[in-house]
Amino acid sequence: MLRTALRNVLAHKTRLLMTALAVLLGIAFVAGTLVFTDTLGQALRNSASKSFSDVSVAITDRSASAYADSAEKNRSGATLTADTLKRITATEGVARARGVVDGFAGVADRKGDLIGDGWSTTGTNFVPGDGGRDSRYPMAEGHGPSGPGEIALDTRTAEKGGLQVGDTVRVAVNGPVMRLRLTGVFHTDDPRVSSGGSLVLFDTATAQRLYLSPGRFGEIDVAAAPGTSQAALLTRVEKLLPKSHTIRAETGQQLADDQAEQIARSTDSLSTALLAFAGIALFVGVFIIANTFTMLVAQRTRELALLRAVGASRRQVTRSVLAEAFAVGAAASLAGLAAGIGIAAAMRAVMGALDAPLPDGPLVVTPATVLVSLAVGTLVTLLAAWLPARRASRIPPVAAMSSAELPATQKSLLVRNSIGAAMTALGVAAIVYGASTGGSDGRMPIAAGAFLTLIGVFVLTPLLSRPVIALATPLLSGAFGVSGRLARQNAVRNPRRTAATASALTIGITLISALSVIGSSVNHAVDKAVTGDLKADYLVSMANYSDLSPEVAREIAKVPDVSAVGAMTSAQLDLGGRTRPLSGVDAAAFDRLVALRLRSGSTAALAQGQLLVRADVAAERGWHTGSTVQARYPDGSTARLTVGGVYEKNGMVSSLVLDNRVLDRHRKESGVSQVLLKGAHGESDSLQRAVKAATGDNPLIKVQNQDEIRAGFSQVISFLLNLLYGLLAMAVLIAVLGVVNTLAMSVFERRREIGMLRAIGLDRAGVKRMVRLESLVISLFGAVLGIGLGIFLAWAVNGTLKENLSGLTTVVPLTQVAYLLAGAAVIGLLAAVWPARRASRINVLEAIKGD
Incomplete structure (x- = not known):
């Protein structure tokens, strides 16, 4: 039976190609995510460890941070001063102590525009050591600032602004713009710079005047003398610190560990978010895999029945089909792993092109990534093929006498529809409950309800397909004649197959339409807030x-x-x-x-x-x-x-x-x-x-009118939506492959029928038109279901956002809905190109004479 299964894989390799591609794309998404986040995390951890390589103990005053809230600032009592620094420097076991001051600083380019994004435009103090150098910021050109009218800039900021040593640079903190002379350009691995920001170095006295007060520091970094441990130095230093709720001392190793943990949490969150979309892509792939094996089993009814007739047990037949699925899944997963590594390398290159390069380091491909990728792809394929395999084992030996596909029993359809109706009802109830509850408490019921509703609708899709597709009958019959009628009949002939094909597309359309409705609703609420709540002509704020x-x-x-x-x-x-x-x-x-x-x-x-x-x-x-x-x-x-x-x-x-x-x-x-x-x-x-x-x-101060305020919010929402659309594109692409796969296999299955149609007068153009219209009907059916579900889910999600966004109502963007329907139609027509061409080239005599 194993040899039979492998021969079947080789015999049907063309028909299994789309299934393998679906698995390959899904696993490429998974592997690419894991490799990229592992690479990102390792590079950031290496960079962080370098940052603390010369710090044995760090003393920080949270109230002096630019990110400190008013409560922390108000709780501040004693602070870190020059006297504190002097006492620490004189302590036994201290090789060096350095006072640090930092905060926001905006640098203007030659046009007067801000360099960087505002959030990561920072400034700090230059602390000269031996030879007038600061080991944290090695100079590429010039020297560090030594007086109130001087600054140094990181190389990337200087390059962006077209600034050179000796130029006068406009710099702002939160007061008047300062015109300062650029004395040096330095290299840095500071993550704020590598993420697109800028870093300005002032002399210490100037930094204190700008950010805190004369003689005050926000942080003191201490390096231990040889032979002194970090723990011992920490104990000595803590005795010298002023009593304050906001001052804290930690070892450099503890800071490095905390930083590594924070990086791990951040990369884990990123990985989880990306893997969620990879899961969606694989979920869509399940429909394609299940559909493919269902059709293969139906086409091999006589073959499987003969195996039963010559002594093969039901278990052996099931294992035979699962062995085919295992071979396809393992091969596609291996190829997906290789593609995923390539995707991770490409993502790294794209980040560099977008001016957000990663710290240096190789791609990280862990054994866990390899095992997860291969295991997930293979298991998903096996699970998707299990029901078709089970169905194959139930083919009776007498079916060898007939080539017809065994129809589904009324009992099985009744059970399916009952389960689907129950799941849909429970899902809708959970969604309505979550929407009425509102706030964060309603989000979990909505998420659970959305999952149940999607599954329930997918189970009910065969039942829904006939009445929904019947609505297109007048158009198909009237405008396209015989080809249109045949296309409609083919679409409803096997409701399960049509449902599985449409459902793959429905998932992507559901999420896209839900995001579009939520985005339009939020934009509308922001418009109402600006026009309804604001009388002012301009709003002035910091970038x-x-x-x-x-x-x-x-x-x-x-x-x-x-x-x-x-x-x-x-x-x-x-x-x-x-x-x-x-x-x-x-x-x-x-x-x-x-x-x-x-x-x-x-x-x-x-x-x-x-x-x-x-x-x-x-x-x-x-x-x-x-x-x-x-x-x-x-x-x-x-x-x-x-x-x-x-x-x-x-x-x-x-x-x-x-x-x-x-x-x-x-x-x-x-x-x-x-x-x-x-x-x-x-x-x-x-x-x-x-x-x-x-x-x-x-350059740090924005003066915005009402239109610019709205545009600012809209730009953020549009960016997020476009990012999510891009992540969902993989699922839509896999759904397209599903439509192509189903049509191609359906054409092969109906070779004799198509041959008969050609023999009685249907020309090649008519055959092509029939296949294209069938694909169009199935795609639009999936899109209509997806748009309906998406609008419903968006309404529920908006219910949880109302308390955070005044005036939020559900707004359906009719133009985008029309674009989604048009996009589904285009997908259907493009997906039918190859199957329609193949159907039109079927040899009439060979098709009529037999299988």
Whole structure:
């Protein structure tokens, strides 16, 4: 039986080609993901270990970090100072101690545009050692900064900006733009630079003035003298540190281990996300594999029945079919592994071309990757072929007398439809429950319900195919005559086969349509928030989302055509033991800049030092206009505040609103999150330029009108959608292979029938048209199911996002839906090219005379 199985694989290699390709593509996705993430993780770990190679103990002050929140900054007491550094340097066992200061810094190119993405545009201090060099930043040209008017840049930033040693460079932090002389260009493996950012080196005194305060450090790195262990040095250093909740000392090895663990978590998350899409591709491949083996079993009914007749047991027949599946799966998995390694190498090259190169290092192909790839591909093929193999074992020996395919029994169809209906009902119920629950609590029921609904609909697809395809009967019969009628009859002749073929395409269309609806819904909600919640003409903010200097609002107010300016700040306010986000606003200009819809009270209450509360918070706490609440400010002081109004959700403010004059007295930091302004004559290019000039043409500061705000959100959403579409493209490609495979095998199966049609007058063009229309009908059937399921799932997901995005409603993008249907039609027509050509070239006499 094993020899028979291998001979069958060789005899049907053309018909098994598409199945092998489906497995190959899916495993290539899996292997490529594993190799790429292993390579990325290893390269980052190697780079991180280099970063801590000369650090034995690191002392950090979290309150000094650019990423520190207001709570940490407010908790800060004692800090790391020059005296701390001096005491540590004088400690026994210390070879060297280095004070570090860092924060955000934007560098402008020759056109005045920001180099980098804002988030990773950073600055730090240059610490000269022996020979005036800093071992962290080896100079490629020039020397490090030695005074307040000098800087050094990393080589990649200098190259992007077309900057050379000796040039005057415009640099900004959060205040006025500085014009500084470039004294050196250095090499660095800093991940912020390799990810597309920039790094500016200042002298220590300048960095302290810009980021902290004179004499203060955010970190002190200590190197141990020979013979001193990191643990021993840590014990000695900890005794010298000031008492503070935000200061912490760790060994270099501990930092390296923590960094490695963080990298592992990040790469694991990336790997999991990519493997999810690889799983979708393999799931689509299951339909193709199952369909292929079902058709092969049907075509070999007489052969398998004869094997039974000459003594083969049912178990032997099952093993024979599974042996074929094993051979196909193992060979395709091996090829997929090789393709996956190539994909990983290509992804690495693409990242380099996109200006985000990985640290140096070879491709990492682990034994686990090889085993997982081969095992997954082979097991998926075996599982998909199991039902056809089981069906093959049930072919009775008497079937050797007939070449007809054994029809499905009414009992089996009833059981199938009952199971499908039950799964669909349970899935829909779970989705509706999750959507009604809302928030993060509803996402798990929706995910489980989506899976059950998809499987249930796939099981029911044979039942659905007849009535849905029947809707196309008038068009097919009227416009395409005999070919159209034959195409419809062929599509519904074997509902299970049609269902399996359409279902592969349905999966991809479901996910694509769901993403499209969610993206359109979010974009619509953002449009509503900008146009409905914002009256201001312009919004001014930092590109890295850090705080603006308070001076920015004051300088903008001096622009002649500005009629209203309001600074917005943010803080956390403790109300009755529960902390909630608070927006600080300028009461005098608030009504002219923000469209706040009040249920009770008035925005005039802000000027009286009263609190405005969002409606859902007020309902939860039982508050109303006039209520008095006990509040604890960020600095720890307490006060009783009167609720001056209750408002509906608004995208521009948090759940609480208070006048900045009240809030500023109780918070240590003076930064402004954003500035809103209104022009005396509305928006204009001249006003926008004047406002930008008032900020000192700071490359880190963005001045956006309402259209640019919407475009910014839309751009992010479009990028994410395009990324997800690209990941789903593999599943769609495999679905296309499924349509090609089914049609090609169907043509082979119907050789005699096609020969008879040719003999009674159907020409080659008519045969081609029949196969193309059959493919078109099946593809559109799968697309219609997918679009319907996608819209339903998107509606449910939107239900969980409503509390995070005000005004979110489900918006169906009709243009994109039309594109999906058109795309499915094109897929159907392209998939039919080869099968239709093959069908039209069948020799009439050979087809009629027998199998």
